[in-house]
Amino acid sequence: MTQTATGRPGKIVCVGRNYSEHAKELGNAVPKEPLLFLKPPSSVIHEGESIVLPPQSKQVEFEGEIGVVIGSRLSHADAAAAARAIRGICALNDVTARDLQKSDGQWTRAKGFDTFCAIGPESAAPSDLKTLVVLTRVNGVERQRGAASDMVFPIPDLLSYISGIMTLEPGDVVATGTPAGVGKLAAGDVVEIEIPGVSKVRNPVTNTV
Ligand code: ZN
Numbered sequence: 001m002t003q004t005a006t007g008r009p010g011k012i013v014c015v016g017r018n019y020s021e022h023a024k025e026l027g028n029a030v031p032k033e034p035l036l037f038l039k040p041p042s043s044v045i046h047e048g049e050s051i052v053l054p055p056q057s058k059q060v061e062f063e064g065e066i067g068v069v070i071g072s073r074l075s076h077a078d079a080a081a082a083a084r085a086i087r088g089i090c091a092l093n094d095v096t097a098r099d100l101q102k103s104d105g106q107w108t109r110a111k112g113f114d115t116f117c118a119i120g121p122e123s124a125a126p127s128d129l130k131t132l133v134v135l136t137r138v139n140g141v142e143r144q145r146g147a148a149s150d151m152v153f154p155i156p157d158l159l160s161y162i163s164g165i166m167t168l169e170p171g172d173v174v175a176t177g178t179p180a181g182v183g184k185l186a187a188g189d190v191v192e193i194e195i196p197g198v199s200k201v202r203n204p205v206t207n208t209v
Contacts, residue, residue, distance in 0.1 A: 003121035003199065005046065006069055006090050009173040012039040012117055013162050014065075014094055016107075018152050018177025025180050034153050034161050037107045039094070039175070043117040050206045052115045053187060057097035060185050060205075063178035064136030064144045064193040067092030068155060069122050074168040082159035085168070088122030089132065091199040092175050093191060096182075119173065120193065120201030129155045134179065137192045146179025 016035035017023040023030045045051070053060050071087025094117065101110035126132065129148055136144035148155060155176055162168060185191060185205045192202040 003123050006119050006122045008041050008044050009171050010169050012173045014039055014175040015158055015177040019146055019150055019179045021180035022178055030152055034158055039117050040112050042114060043112055045115050045118050047201050051095055051203050053207050054113050055208055057100050059099040061096050061098045061182045062136055062185055062191050063094040063096055063182055064134050065092045065094050065175045065178050066132050066134045066148060066195060068174040070168045070172045071170055074163040077160055077163045079156035079160045083156040086125045089125050089198050090122040091120035091193040091195050091201045093118035093193045094175050118201045118203045120199040123198045132195055134195050138189055143183055144179050144181035
């Protein structure tokens with residue numbers, strides 16, 4: 001695989017509850033339309049950089065996801081055009097302050113802290129996106145395993161849907177949702193998101209100094 005470092009995206013568009021087992025584990029229904037939110041570019045870290053637990057939260061959790069890097073401008077695109085606009089695939093950790101997500105109602109704070117978006121190097125997308133698998137390990141122990149074939153909304157449909165709302169620009173990243181198994185991180189943990197054969201990102205977890 002040829003990998004390139006994914007830089008700082010202009011925006012990170014995320015999809016909530018895109019695997020039915022994960023929606024269930026948090027007591028949520030599977031949405032009728034993709035549920036979107038944004039993470040700020042300032043939240044991005046790369047391989048080996050620390051995820052810093054903020055003092056405002058007592059429950060910071062990992063969310064291993066398949067990240068899609070956009071290669072060409074997409075606006076009001078259909079699913080076929082959206083699939084052609086994919087530049088690469090990267091492992092992504094949508095780190096979330098679960099307690100703040102619940103108490104705030106909207107998710108900007110819970111999802112937006114500095115260091116809350118770990119992004120691995122990108123590789124070219126496989127010809128069949130449904131073959132992608134994502135897994136999360138904490139301290140070497142597997143905690144999540146999900147397949148793109150289990151997504152509620154497949155990747156091209158997600159990109160098409162998003163492009164009907166906001167233009168996707170080259171370098172933008174779409175986080176396509178997390179499978180079941182999310183859990184809490186503690187200082188001293190090492191969390192790794194891997195898309196086998198495609199991308200991997202590994203980050204230690206620390207307290208605020
Ligand atoms: Zn997520």
